[in-house]
Amino acid sequence: MSGDGSESTTWALRVAYDGAPFSGFARQEGQDTVQGRIESAVSTALRHDVEVVGAGRTDTGVHALGQVVSFTTEADVPDAEMLRRSLNALVGEGIAVTELRRARPGFSARFDAVSREYRYRIVASPVQPLFLAGLAWWTNAWLDVPAMAEAALPLVGEHDFRSFCVTSSAEGVSTTRAVERVWIEPAVELGEHCLVVGVVGNAFLHSMVRVIVGTLVEVGRGARRPDWVAEVLEARDRRAAGPTAPAHGLTLWRVDYPDEAFES
Amino acid sequence: MSGDGSESTTWALRVAYDGAPFSGFARQEGQDTVQGRIESAVSTALRHDVEVVGAGRTDTGVHALGQVVSFTTEADVPDAEMLRRSLNALVGEGIAVTELRRARPGFSARFDAVSREYRYRIVASPVQPLFLAGLAWWTNAWLDVPAMAEAALPLVGEHDFRSFCVTSSAEGVSTTRAVERVWIEPAVELGEHCLVVGVVGNAFLHSMVRVIVGTLVEVGRGARRPDWVAEVLEARDRRAAGPTAPAHGLTLWRVDYPDEAFES
Numbered sequence: 001m002s003g004d005g006s007e008s009t010t011w012a013l014r015v016a017y018d019g020a021p022f023s024g025f026a027r028q029e030g031q032d033t034v035q036g037r038i039e040s041a042v043s044t045a046l047r048h049d050v051e052v053v054g055a056g057r058t059d060t061g062v063h064a065l066g067q068v069v070s071f072t073t074e075a076d077v078p079d080a081e082m083l084r085r086s087l088n089a090l091v092g093e094g095i096a097v098t099e100l101r102r103a104r105p106g107f108s109a110r111f112d113a114v115s116r117e118y119r120y121r122i123v124a125s126p127v128q129p130l131f132l133a134g135l136a137w138w139t140n141a142w143l144d145v146p147a148m149a150e151a152a153l154p155l156v157g158e159h160d161f162r163s164f165c166v167t168s169s170a171e172g173v174s175t176t177r178a179v180e181r182v183w184i185e186p187a188v189e190l191g192e193h194c195l196v197v198g199v200v201g202n203a204f205l206h207s208m209v210r211v212i213v214g215t216l217v218e219v220g221r222g223a224r225r226p227d228w229v230a231e232v233l234e235a236r237d238r239r240a241a242g243p244t245a246p247a248h249g250l251t252l253w254r255v256d257y258p259d260e261a262f263e264s
Numbered sequence: 265m266s267g268d269g270s271e272s273t274t275w276a277l278r279v280a281y282d283g284a285p286f287s288g289f290a291r292q293e294g295q296d297t298v299q300g301r302i303e304s305a306v307s308t309a310l311r312h313d314v315e316v317v318g319a320g321r322t323d324t325g326v327h328a329l330g331q332v333v334s335f336t337t338e339a340d341v342p343d344a345e346m347l348r349r350s351l352n353a354l355v356g357e358g359i360a361v362t363e364l365r366r367a368r369p370g371f372s373a374r375f376d377a378v379s380r381e382y383r384y385r386i387v388a389s390p391v392q393p394l395f396l397a398g399l400a401w402w403t404n405a406w407l408d409v410p411a412m413a414e415a416a417l418p419l420v421g422e423h424d425f426r427s428f429c430v431t432s433s434a435e436g437v438s439t440t441r442a443v444e445r446v447w448i449e450p451a452v453e454l455g456e457h458c459l460v461v462g463v464v465g466n467a468f469l470h471s472m473v474r475v476i477v478g479t480l481v482e483v484g485r486g487a488r489r490p491d492w493v494a495e496v497l498e499a500r501d502r503r504a505a506g507p508t509a510p511a512h513g514l515t516l517w518r519v520d521y522p523d524e525a526f527e528s
Contacts, residue, residue, distance in 0.1 A: 016394035016456075065395070065455040081390075088392065096394040126345075128352065130280035130360040131329070135395070135454065189454055190399065191329040191517065192280075253455065 009077065010107045012262065013038070013052075013069045013087065014099035019247060020134055021094045024060040025067070034058075034095060038069055041090035041097075045083060046075040055109045055255040056116055059207065061247030063135065066098075066117075066254035070109035102263040112261050115180060117253040118209040120197040120245065121189070122217070131190035137213075137249035143195065143220035145184055151219040151226035152182040152197075154233055155212060162236040164212055165205035166244060175236075178202045184216070198253070207244050215242035273341065274371045276526065277302070277316075277333045277351065278363035283511060284398055285358045288324040289331070298322075298359060302333055305354035305361075309347060310339040319373045319519040320380055323471065325511030327399065330362075330381075330518035334373035366527040376525050379444060381517040382473040384461040384509065385453070386481070395454035401477075401513035407459065407484035409448055415483040415490035416446040416461075418497055419476060426500040428476055429469035430508060439500075442466045448480070462517070471508055479506035 015038065023031035027039065035054060042050040055068040077083050084100040091097060121136035123129040124143040129136055162175040179201040187196045197213050215232060218224045224242075232240045279302065287295035291303065299318060306314040319332040341347050348364040355361060385400035387393040388407040393400055426439040443465040451460045461477050479496060482488045488506075496504045 018394065063395075085390075094394075096392050096397075098391045098394075126349075127362045128360050130282065130358075130362075131327075131399070133360075191515070251455075 008074045010072045010103040012101045012103045015067045016065050017095040019061045019063040025058040037091050041087045045086045046073050053110050055113045056252045062250045064252040068109040068255045113255050115256045117200045119251050119253045120213045120249050122195045129192045132192045136194050137246050141221040147226050148184050148216045148220040151229040154230040163232050163241045164208045166207035210245045211241050213245035218242040272338045274336045274367040276365045276367045279331045280329050281359040283325045283327040289322040301355050305351045309350045310337050317374050319377045320516045326514045328516040332373040332519045377519050379520045381464045383515050383517045384477045384513050386459040393456045396456045401510050405485040411490050412448050412480045412484040415493040418494040419443050419446050427496050427505045428472045430471035474509045475505050477509035482506040
């Protein structure tokens, strides 16, 4: 360790945000983005320009409970909790910095993530949600939950998820991803009933969870049979799948890393 | 039954609302209130001026999941579900009409209520809540939940709750109320940890639940001992109790009526 402050350290922030006010996670010139807000906060707190890397590039309107963001700095950080509170104050409304941990040198929130969990809320009722209005997709349709659960089974495992990817991928870029788990469960949040579709995987294609949800809802409302989902997967064509579910129902729930990613 | 439409019918609406945008429940000239919005919606839908009565006059900022509102009309209501949807559309943002039931003649949402349940959310953590920010009182203090539960015990039963009432009551008006149940439990809502203080009683004085919560939090943070609450009750003086907890943590959760209050 050199005492002159030139030793760089790498940090991982866990952040929660409401997707509604932001033009997504990824920094864009002239737009209010989560990455832009965090970079500005970290740069102000540490008094030099800092670039941050996020575990998931959430789209406009998508929320996060456990997004993870990393950055490297040569600035001294004598008190991590004090820095977390400063960042929390500096990022402004709609974002909360919930944790700050020292990471091993070279840590990347994006490349070191071993799994990501997304949760999607649906309110299937003739009665609109009030407290969940901005946090769930409201549909008047009655949904057959066991049929949706059956339909989700073929998604588990390593597959080419091209049918579930909104942007056409560049030549030679793999659209194979490994989904560990998909589940559908009824829940009560803030006193309102909803369905939660949870998906855990190593990584996700653009809008993949939202297309999975849109596809499962086609089965849930009886427009398709559960075994249709295996055909959709096989087709490797976005047009084969159901619609993209709206952004505001989706939350990046948590991101996992190996224990050794962090300083103990 | 007369066929000329002059037979009046009485209706009970269940409504949910976000307290933030409204100047409370009770109608006030020139203010955006929940009662004002509902009266305007019902009057528009039924094409005559209608006054509505609410089970609880929630203060500015207080939310409701299960507020009940009654009104009487001579207008024909051929399809209650269609009326509910119209009202839901007419009340505008921040209010949801979740149920419409035909009540017995003379029914009053206020006077026929046999019990009211309020829930108060507290986030006790150095980390601020994000999704619960507008729905919970955030305090940095660590709270001793068993001490709070012990402190709440003397509140159960029929007592003079004058110490827990914010407005000075008029001469001769009773401040005796019956509290059926008070409980404190940890909960997870929208992925964020909170404490819920629940209170069920026959009726409540102005700000009574918020003063109860403010008083229990004094015990929870160690400023007072649990047996202090019995002294507060005994004092019959608002100055004896703890502070009034902020409005945005409170939700009017449900209101109960005898089964015979409604047409079957």
